[in-house]
Amino acid sequence: MSGAAAARTICLNVNGEERSATAEPRVTLVDFLRHGLRLTGTHVGCEQGVCGACTVLIDGFAVRGCLMLAVQAEGRQVQTIESLGTVEAPHALQRAFLKHHALQCGYCTPGMLLSLAQFLHDVPDPTEQEVREAISGNLCRCTGYHNIVKAALDAAAELRGAREEN
Amino acid sequence: MKPPPFEYFAPTKLPEAVALLSASENARLLAGGQSLMAMLNMRYVFPDRIVDLNRVAELDFIEEEAGTLVVGAMTRQRTLQRSPAIAAKLPVVAKALRHVGHFQTRNRGTFGGSLCQLDPSAELPAVALAYEATVVAVGPAGQRSIPFEQFPVTFMTSSLASDEILTAVRFTPWGGKVGTGFSEFSRRHGDFAVAGAIAVLAGETGGPIRRASLTLFGIAEAPKRARDAEAVLVGRRVTADLIEEVAALCVAHATLEDPFGSAEYRGHVAAAMAKSALSEASAELDRQ
Numbered sequence: 001m002s003g004a005a006a007a008r009t010i011c012l013n014v015n016g017e018e019r020s021a022t023a024e025p026r027v028t029l030v031d032f033l034r035h036g037l038r039l040t041g042t043h044v045g046c047e048q049g050v051c052g053a054c055t056v057l058i059d060g061f062a063v064r065g066c067l068m069l070a071v072q073a074e075g076r077q078v079q080t081i082e083s084l085g086t087v088e089a090p091h092a093l094q095r096a097f098l099k100h101h102a103l104q105c106g107y108c109t110p111g112m113l114l115s116l117a118q119f120l121h122d123v124p125d126p127t128e129q130e131v132r133e134a135i136s137g138n139l140c141r142c143t144g145y146h147n148i149v150k151a152a153l154d155a156a157a158e159l160r161g162a163r164e165e166n
Numbered sequence: 167m168k169p170p171p172f173e174y175f176a177p178t179k180l181p182e183a184v185a186l187l188s189a190s191e192n193a194r195l196l197a198g199g200q201s202l203m204a205m206l207n208m209r210y211v212f213p214d215r216i217v218d219l220n221r222v223a224e225l226d227f228i229e230e231e232a233g234t235l236v237v238g239a240m241t242r243q244r245t246l247q248r249s250p251a252i253a254a255k256l257p258v259v260a261k262a263l264r265h266v267g268h269f270q271t272r273n274r275g276t277f278g279g280s281l282c283q284l285d286p287s288a289e290l291p292a293v294a295l296a297y298e299a300t301v302v303a304v305g306p307a308g309q310r311s312i313p314f315e316q317f318p319v320t321f322m323t324s325s326l327a328s329d330e331i332l333t334a335v336r337f338t339p340w341g342g343k344v345g346t347g348f349s350e351f352s353r354r355h356g357d358f359a360v361a362g363a364i365a366v367l368a369g370e371t372g373g374p375i376r377r378a379s380l381t382l383f384g385i386a387e388a389p390k391r392a393r394d395a396e397a398v399l400v401g402r403r404v405t406a407d408l409i410e411e412v413a414a415l416c417v418a419h420a421t422l423e424d425p426f427g428s429a430e431y432r433g434h435v436a437a438a439m440a441k442s443a444l445s446e447a448s449a450e451l452d453r454q
Contacts, residue, residue: 004173004215025174025216028207047167048204049271061244061273067203068274069196071174072220115270122269136355137268 012073014039015083023070030054030065032073033080041081041110045139052138055111056080062118081110084117092162093117096155097148104142112138112148120156124163128153169206176218180225180304180333183217188306188329190215195331197240197279200271225278225333228252235337239278243290244269246277255339258296258364261348262289268356278332281314284322284388286422287359289350291318292383295391296364299337305330318388340377343454344368347446349439350384359384361432363416363439365447367399371454375399380412380444382436385420385429392416392440404448413441 004025011020014037021036028047033039033056045053047066054065057079085091093113096102103109112135119126119134126134131152132145140148173190177183187193194213196202197220205211219225225240228249235255237246246252247263266272266280266289280290281301294301294314301312303326312325314335319325326332350362361384368377378399383389395412402408420433427435 004175005171024171026169026171026206028169028203031168047207049200052268052270055270058273062270063274064200064203064270066207067199067271069169069174069199069203069218071176072199072218119269133355134269137270 008071010036010070010074012070012076012078014078015080025069025071027070028066029056029068029070029073029078032070033065033078036070039080039082043107043110045107045111050139051108052111052115053108055114055138057114057118060118060121062115079114081113084113091117092158093120093151093155096151096158100147100151100154102143102147102151108138108140108142112140116152116155120152120159124156124160126153126156131156167207167209169203170209170212172206172213173215174218175215176221178221178223180222180331183219183222183331184304184306184329186215186217187331193217193328195219195282197282198242198271198275200267200275200279201283201285202279219331230255233338235339237277237335237337239276239281239332239334241277243267243272243275243277243280247272256293256297256337258346258348258366259290259293261346262293262364265289265348265350265352265356265359265362277335281317281335282324282326282332284318284324285358286321286387286389287362287384288389289348289359289362289383292362292364292381292389294335295389296366296379296381297337297339298379299335301332302334302336303330304333309333311336315391321387340366340368342368342376343370343451345447345449345451345454347443347448347450349442349446351435351439360427361385361420361435361439363436363443365440365443367404367444367447367451369451371452372403374401374403380416380440382416382419382440384422385432385436386422390419392419395440399444404444404451409441409444409448412444413437416440 043053045051193215196218227238347365350359364381366379416437417433
C-alpha cells in the first residue's frame with residue numbers, strides 16, 4: 001500500500017480538548033473515537049447509516065459517526081455523549097430521559113440525545129410530530145418511542161425556560 | 167463491517183481533484199458519504215483510491231445569475247433546505263428535501279452526491295428532471311454541460327466518464343405564476359420511497375395550464391417525466407376529473423420490479439402520488 005493508505009496522526013478537538021491518535025484513512029470516525037481515543041460512550045450499531053446509534057456532533061451538527069472517516073474530522077470540533085452532561089449535572093435532555101423512562105437497554109440513547117440536542121437547538125418549540133420526525137433516524141427497539149417523545153418535549157420546555165431566564 | 171483499505175486524498179482545489187481522480191483506474195469520489203460510506207462499510211465497493219471532495223470549498227455555493235440558479239455539487243442538503251433563494255425560485259427542492267433521508271444525513275449529504283448516486287427512488291434526481299436542470303461536469307478534457315434528462319444511462323449509473331467530476335447543477339426557474347406539488351409514499355418516514363411524483367404547473371389563476379411538468383420516481387431505473395400526462399394537461403383547466411384522467415396515465419410508466427413491489431403496484435402508487443402532487447400544485451396556482 002502506498003503512503004496515502006498508511007496510518008497517520010489525526011488531530012481533532014473532542015469535547016473541547018485537542019486530541020490525536022493514529023489511524024488508517026479507512027477508519028470510521030466512530031471507531032476512531034472508541035478505539036483511538038477510548039471514548040466508548042458513542043455506540044456502533046448497523047454501520048450503514050440506518051440506526052443512528054453512532055451519532056455525534058461535528059461543528060454542532062449531528063452526523064452518523066459510521067458514515068464519516070476519522071481523517072475527515074481532522075481539525076473539526078467533535079462533541080460526543082461524554083460531554084453532554086455529567087452525573088452531578090446532567091443535561092436537561094438527560095434529566096427528562098430519566099424522568100420519563102425514555103431508555104431501557106440504553107444502546108440508542110447516546111445517539112438519541114445528541115440528535116435531539118441539535119434538533120432542539122434548531123427547533124426550540126417543536127410539535128410532537130416534529131419530534132417524531134426528528135428521531136425517525138434513530139432506531140430504538142425497547143421503548144416504542146412514546147417516552148422518548150415525552151422526554152424531548154419536556155426538555156424542550158425546560159430549555160426554553162432557561163433561555164428566557166438568561 | 168469495516169471499509170477495505172484505500173489510498174485517501176483530500177484536495178482543496180478542483181484541478182487537483184481532477185488530476186487525482188484521473189491518475190487512478192479505480193478511484194471513487196467521496197462527497198457527503200451518506201451512500202458511499204455505507205457501501206464501503208458493507209464492502210460492496212473496493213476502490214483503490216478515495217478522492218474526498220469535502221475540502222474543495224469552490225464546489226459549495228448557491229448563486230443566482232441572469233435568470234438561472236446554480237447549485238454547487240458539494241452544497242449540503244441542509245443548506246439547500248434552508249436557502250431563501252431555493253425556497254423562492256425552486257420550491258419543489260425545499261419540499262423534496264424534507265423526505266431525503268433524515269436531518270442527520272442531510273447535515274452531510276450533498277446535492278451532487280445524490281445526483282451521482284442516482285438511486286431510482288431518490289428525490290433530488292427527480293427534482294433535477296422536473297425542472298430540466300443542466301449538470302456541469304469537469305474532466306481532464308475540460309468542462310461540459312449535460313441536460314439532466316440525458317444524465318442517467320441505466321440503474322444507478324450516470325453518463326459521467328470515470329474521470330469526470332460533477333461540479334454544479336444549473337436551474338432555470340419558471341417565470342410567471344407557478345404552483346408546485348410533491349408527494350411520495352414510503353413505509354416509514356425517511357425510508358426509500360416506493361414511488362413518488364413531482365408536479366410543476368404554470369398558468370393563469372383559474373385559467374388553462376400553460377406549461378406542465380410531471381415527474382415520477384421509484385418506478386423505473388431512473389426518474390421519468392410523464393410526457394403523455396403533461397401533454398394532456400397543457401391548455402386545459404385543472405379539475406378533479408382532469409387530475410384523475412392524467413393520473414391514470416402514470417400507471418403504465420412503471421417498469422421497476424423488486425422484492426418490495428411489482429411494476430403494477432409501483433405504477434398504482436405513482437398514480438396516487440401524481441394525483442396528490444397535481445392537486446397541491448393546482449391549489450397553489452389558484453391561490454396566486
